[in-house]
């Protein structure tokens with residue numbers, strides 16, 4: 001069995017996965033959303049302090065599996081450096097005290113392998129990764145053959161929901177709150193510009209849209225519940241339209257055989273439905289991770305770790321370090 005630790009942002013999570021059967025034997029996550037909500041976003045130092053409290057609490061519940069462990073896996077990149085550090089310190093301490101090797105896992109690979117939790121791996125696959133920190137299209141042929149074919153030039157899809165939510169005082173994380181408000185809004189009430197619409201490049205941008213929403217809010221003040229719902233609906237429609245326009249371009253060039261959406265923001269129903277329709281038109285197989293594994297969790301880190309374990313991809317206790325801003329996978 002492998003014990004995996006995830007602490008790249010504001011979720012403290014530990015999982016235990018059986019190497020042979022790929023079964024998830026234990027999985028727990030303690031989210032810090034409530035504590036960060038008052039600040040309208042994640043405060044790194046607070047997040048690190050909360051990991052220090054939560055991770056040992058979860059670990060206490062896993063003690064019975066210690067005797068069966070073959071390795072300790074931990075997210076070491078990318079993410080917030082102070083929070084990644086907490087997971088890595090715990091992994092080092094466990095590795096040293098239990099005499100186990102360490103597996104360093106890339107968080108983005110984790111999101112991709114959230115598709116394969118308790119399942120066999122299906123690759124090659126073209127993957128849309130939408131999270132708080134990333135908006136990317138990745139062509140994944142194998143564990144160590146992943147190519148980023150499109151990325152954002154500034155902010156990410158998930159983060160734009162967080163910022164809009166903050167501007168409207170709807171709390172953090174913004175994605176679920178904005179999606180909920182949008183249900184009661186008129187998505188055609190206000191016109192917002194679809195980013196990079198005229199550009200032939202397949203890339204993403206959300207800073208301009210965020211600014212357009214800020215100006216719209218100023219124009220609509222004083223706000224009421226209906227106006228907030230309308231703004232959320234119009235923003236969500238435009239944010240998704242941007243992804244869809246670029247993804248359609250990609251499909252037009254060459255429709256992939258397998259396509260998937262992963263990451264916390266892949267929980268967005270509007271986005272899921274439109275990607276489903278696109279895949280149907282192109283007869284592309286669509287894979288979605290289960291909703292409970294879309295956001296950050298240690299189960300997905302454990303799933304990657306099985307593959308790395310089988311490939312003998314270990315790192316020494318001395319060499320493991322965090323790479324907060326790593327770009328390549």
Ligand code: KG4
Pocket residue numbers: 009130131132133134157158159161162173174175176179263264265266267268269294295296
């Ligand atoms: O993958 P994740 O848990 O953390 C990162 O690695 O960033 O993603 C969290 C992000 C947040 O920005 C959150 O607002 C967004 O995913 N999110 C959503 C939805 N649910 C979560 N964005 C849009 N619509 C949603 N339904």
Ligand code: ZN
Pocket residue numbers: 107111131132263264295296
């Ligand atoms: Zn993530």
